[in-house]
Amino acid sequence: MPDWLTHIVIALVFAELLDIKKKSVVLIGALLPDLLPKLTLLELFIPIPNWNYQFLDAFHVPFVLVLVILLIAPLFRYKYSHTVTWLGLGTLTHLLSDTLLRHFLGGISWLYPFTTDKYTLNWIWPDQSYLVLIPALLAYFIIILMKKRRKNAKYTS
Amino acid sequence: MKIRLLCKISYFLLIVALLVTLFHYNLAYSKSFSVDDFLDNPSLYVGEKKTIKGVYAGRFEQGFFMIKNQRTVKVHLERNDDVNYGPPRYGEVLIYGTLQRDGSIFAEGVHNYNYAYISIYGSSFLAGLIVLFYFLKEWKITWRGIKRA
Numbered sequence: 001m002p003d004w005l006t007h008i009v010i011a012l013v014f015a016e017l018l019d020i021k022k023k024s025v026v027l028i029g030a031l032l033p034d035l036l037p038k039l040t041l042l043e044l045f046i047p048i049p050n051w052n053y054q055f056l057d058a059f060h061v062p063f064v065l066v067l068v069i070l071l072i073a074p075l076f077r078y079k080y081s082h083t084v085t086w087l088g089l090g091t092l093t094h095l096l097s098d099t100l101l102r103h104f105l106g107g108i109s110w111l112y113p114f115t116t117d118k119y120t121l122n123w124i125w126p127d128q129s130y131l132v133l134i135p136a137l138l139a140y141f142i143i144i145l146m147k148k149r150r151k152n153a154k155y156t157s
Numbered sequence: 158m159k160i161r162l163l164c165k166i167s168y169f170l171l172i173v174a175l176l177v178t179l180f181h182y183n184l185a186y187s188k189s190f191s192v193d194d195f196l197d198n199p200s201l202y203v204g205e206k207k208t209i210k211g212v213y214a215g216r217f218e219q220g221f222f223m224i225k226n227q228r229t230v231k232v233h234l235e236r237n238d239d240v241n242y243g244p245p246r247y248g249e250v251l252i253y254g255t256l257q258r259d260g261s262i263f264a265e266g267v268h269n270y271n272y273a274y275i276s277i278y279g280s281s282f283l284a285g286l287i288v289l290f291y292f293l294k295e296w297k298i299t300w301r302g303i304k305r306a
Contacts, residue, residue: 002277003276003277003278003280003281003284004280004281004284004285004288005280005281005283005284005287006280007284008284008287008288022295022296023291023295024288024291024292024294024295024296027287027288027291027292028288028292031284031285031288041278043225043226043227044212046227047226047227048226050191050193050194050226052183052191053191054182054183054186055179055182055183057182057186058178058179058182058183061182063178064175064178064179064182067171067174067175067178068175070171071168071171071172071175074168074302075302075303076296076302076303077301077302077303077304077305078305103208104208104251104252104253104266104268105206105207105208105253106208112182112185113178113181113185116185116186125268125270126270126273126277127248127269127270127271127272127273127276127277129276129277130276
């Protein structure tokens with residue numbers, strides 16, 4: 001995974017570009033694929049029981065995430081289709097940026113359940129995600145600036 | 158009334174689909190692996206190639222130790238790598254290698270996650286706070302679901 005900061009900045013770029021009202025839903029979508037699989041990081045602080053945690057990895061699979069999004073969307077008292085689309089957009093940005101990552105083994109199971117193959121572009125190591133974060137931050141600030149300018153131009157005209 | 162029933166049935170079917178998928182996923186990737194299992198019974202895994210991420214725990218001649226889930230794993234390096242290898246700075250180490258009968262690993266690839274404690278975990282914590290801020294600004298949690306603030 002790139003760090004969550006990279007994930008949410010990318011999600012914010014898309015949320016701003018598409019003028020989404022409830023940006024937090026896109027951001028939650030952007031973190032959704034990591035929420036359960038990364039629970040095993042607890043092992044850095046405490047020993048965790050030796051169970052099979054493979055099912056947690058399933059929550060990083062696009063097909064499973066579609067099901068999860070359809071299930072959790074009704075929690076939001078908002079238009080169901082909008083919530084699903086926004087959560088989906090966030091999740092899609094997460095999975096696409098994870099596809100850039102370099103691994104010795106692994107990747108994203110884009111075509112599960114049709115195949116168990118995992119796909120990755122093997123471009124950057126997770127600790128080099130600043131290579132994505134910096135351009136994403138620049139893009140975000142440019143979009144915000146352009147939006148502000150357009151708004152100001154509207155008021156003055 | 159009918160629409161409500163239909164919604165409930167659809168929701169139930171989605172839950173069933175998720176459970177079936179999780180079950181299938183576990184079967185499809187049936188070779189689950191944990192370092193604990195390997196260290197408890199290394200002979201079962203001899204020759205398998207695995208990737209493991211852990212905390213660097215010091216050198217020995219031609220290799221280093223790493224800690225995974227509070228247990229120590231011995232990692233052998235190839236002679237060429239051994240000369241060049243330096244420990245990770247404020248981060249973990251990722252290895253790809255072949256599991257050995259004595260509970261050690263012969264590494265074929267090593268990557269240091271330098272500064273990962275800050276660049277990955279620290280910034281992820283910050284990101285979590287940002288999302289929480291956006292969420293609380295836009296929504297409020299009630300017994301009947303999450304409503305617009």
